[in-house]
Amino acid sequence: MRLKRLLAMVGGALVALIAAMAVSYVSDQRAGEKTLMAPTPTAAVVARGAYLARLGDCAACHSVPARPAFSGGLRMRTPIGAIYTTNITPDVSNGIGRFTLTDFDRALRFGVAKGHTLYPAMPYTSYYNTTPADVAALYAYFKYAVPASSVPNRATDIVFALSMRWPLTFWRWLFAPKPSPFAAAPGMTNEVAKGAYFAEGLGHCGECHTPRGIFLQARAATGADGPTYLSGAVIENYFAPSLRSDGPGTLGEWSADEVTQFLLTGGNTRGIAFGSMTDVITHSTQYMTSEDALATAKYLKTLGFPGATPQPSFVYDATEHRALKNGDASKPGAMLYLNNCAACHRPDGMGYERVFPRLSGNPIVQARNPLSVVSIVLEGSRTPRTGASPAQFTMPGFAWRLSDQDVADVVNFVRTSWGNHASAATADAVRRTRSYAAPE
Ligand code: HEC
Ligand code: HEC
Ligand code: HEC
Incomplete structure (x- = not known):
């Protein structure tokens, strides 16, 4: 008896589902x-x-x-x-x-x-x-x-x-979200609406920056869908970080002008693009009008975690710089950093503006997922070449000379020095990233 009822329920649910699909099919055909x-x-x-x-x-x-x-x-x-x-x-x-x-x-x-x-x-x-x-x-x-x-x-x-x-x-x-032309949310200024139309739509920022569910569907399509939208996601062997403003070491610390500069030129004083973002900048965002880029930046600045307590902004901490200056490389990874990285990114982690990115207070370095930093150390990277900055600077890859443990140590050094705070990467995670990057 119970089994029959169960079967009837399942059958009924199936019929309802198929009917609903038929209706949505007919209406979207129409x-x-x-x-x-x-x-x-x-x-x-x-x-x-x-x-x-x-x-x-x-x-x-x-x-x-x-x-x-x-x-x-x-x-x-x-x-x-x-x-x-x-x-x-x-x-x-x-x-x-x-x-x-x-x-x-x-x-x-x-x-x-x-x-x-x-x-x-x-x-x-x-x-x-x-x-x-x-x-x-x-x-x-x-x-x-x-x-x-x-x-x-x-x-x-x-x-x-x-x-x-x-x-x-x-x-x-x-x-798939139901196709319908963009409509501004109540209270949006015209400028923010223009940025939202682009970022949520043609700019398809969410395809990489919004996490996906088990059926590979994006878990949110627009800012109105809540705090998952653009909250950061793994894309191939990089982590596309959160574009929301939710604490220190996040995009919240970038001004709208800094975000605009990043989209138009591929870098700013805080960071330089890499991974698939380089392609986005070289083929797409560098061609935006500066008004459209600024509108996009202003829209991103409206995405925060509602109810999150405001966090103190980033504070530089000179401890590691002082230690390295005094010849003290006892912190794990410090020696590796001095030998492999400091020539470009400097012992104080401040880099050289627009050439070698600053690692201190950098959202990429402190992203909750260390994947990007691991990949960039393994594979190296080139700054994007754009109309605004035609010169290209190269970071060499270290896959051939550093072991999985070395990479984990130097990554953890940069993620926890000069005021940076972030979780640890493991040698095992480095090994997995290395095998993903190897040709199929
Ligand atoms: C991230 C990659 C990607 C981007 C960006 C992209 N497309 Fe596509 N597009 C595809 C793929 C992959 C297919 C084929 C999918 C398939 O076979 O099911 C496709 C198919 C199409 C088709 C169907 C063509 C046919 O012969 O059936 C059209 C039209 C199209 N794209 C137009 C565009 C336009 C216009 C843009 C820019 C506004 C664009 N696409 C951006 C990946 C992309
Ligand atoms: C093809 C995938 C892809 C798409 C599409 C994409 N991004 Fe990215 N984005 C990334 C990756 C990977 C990173 C991490 C590397 C970096 O910082 O350059 C990133 C980084 C960024 C950063 C730097 C964030 C930080 O904290 O340093 C900004 C800003 C950004 N993206 C904005 C955008 C905007 C705006 C769009 C839509 C117009 C967009 N992205 C579309 C992959 C993508
Ligand atoms: C020869 C100079 C050079 C050396 C040595 C070097 N880097 Fe880099 N690094 C660069 C350049 C140039 C970029 C920007 C690459 C880009 O935009 O794609 C960069 C980017 C980065 C980034 C991404 C920052 C951002 O905001 O985009 C990280 C993290 C990083 N380097 C860490 C390291 C670590 C750790 C080491 C040592 C293991 C190291 N680098 C060694 C030149 C160097």
Whole structure:
């Protein structure tokens, strides 16, 4: 009897679920079926589209060096195998030459390209808030200003059965935010709203900076979703830190102007970009107008932990500098720091402005997850080359000369010196990072 009741309940729940899905399916089909009117592709519309393509960083994924722009082919890892980005030039047989504005909108905001659901590696889960005028401008740019290229698309490397796309449709129903044009939250100034539109939408900051759930869905889509949004996440072998203002050694210590400078030039007196943020800056944010960059920075500054007690700001502590000056390298990692790092980052951890980043009071160095610092010590890094700072400075990688324990020690030294406070990295974590970075 109880079993029967249970089965009936489960059956009922399933029917309800399928019905709900059918309804949402029909309604999102409908929403997409509205035939959109393409605007006249005036020079101004096309220029706006080109600018938005920069903001959306379409080139980062759809362009591959030494191949025609936007002809696709970038390999992207997924948990079940690699997929490749597609040709989005106006070529009729291999690109999106046959896409109407409605088809383009369905791909960009709904994640459905001519009937099949896209992998969320295409960040439609962020682009969903794009306004109709901006979708149309992007369409005009790709249709009329990007040269057609006939590079064919590459099939995924995913084995059959797993490569069927219907589970992606379920994923989309369950986890993708419902496409709707951005609307400012009550009380937002026009400037903050402009920053929110960009950061939550085309800028897709959340794709890397917001933690994901077990189905790889972003756990929050907008600032209104609460304190998980942009609270920091692992992306490949780096940690994209929290962009919220929640205590000492976080972005809360950066002024809006400092955040703006970082987005436009790839660095400021407090830190320099590395990992995938370098690509974001070189292909996308350096091209923002300074007003748009400032608006984005001001929006980020509105994200705090509601109810968190305000914390004292960072205070420099000269203990380690004094010890090193007096020849005392007894703190674990201090000798390694002197021998390998101090020539550039200086014994006082203050670096040289815009050349060798300051490690003291640096949010990256103190991020709650030590992954980025470990990766940067293992692999080294180059400052991003941008219009504003064309020179490039290099940090060498130390993977070949420091053991896992050495890397852990020197990382922990920089994370706990000159006033820095952060948790310890272990030799085991260094070993795992080393094997991730090794070629597949
Ligand atoms: C983070 C990587 C990434 C970024 C950024 C990105 N895309 Fe994509 N895009 C993809 C991938 C991967 C696919 C193919 C997904 C699949 O096969 O399911 C795709 C597919 C598409 C498609 C469907 C094309 C087809 O032939 O089916 C369109 C249209 C598209 N992208 C447009 C854009 C535009 C416009 C931008 C910038 C606003 C953009 N994409 C930014 C990764 C990206
Ligand atoms: C492709 C992944 C990716 C995307 C998309 C991305 N970021 Fe990042 N971001 C990172 C990584 C990784 C880091 C850590 C490395 C660094 O500091 O340069 C980072 C660092 C940063 C930092 C420095 C934070 C600190 O405390 O030092 C800022 C500011 C930042 N990102 C802003 C943004 C904004 C704004 C956007 C959206 C316009 C964005 N990011 C989109 C990956 C990404
Ligand atoms: C030859 C000079 C040089 C040496 C030696 C060096 N670095 Fe660096 N370091 C740099 C440069 C240049 C950057 C900026 C790289 C970038 O922007 O991608 C950097 C960046 C960093 C960062 C990221 C900071 C930020 O805000 O982006 C950390 C952490 C770091 N170094 C730690 C170390 C440690 C620990 C050592 C010793 C094991 C070391 N460095 C040795 C030049 C050096």
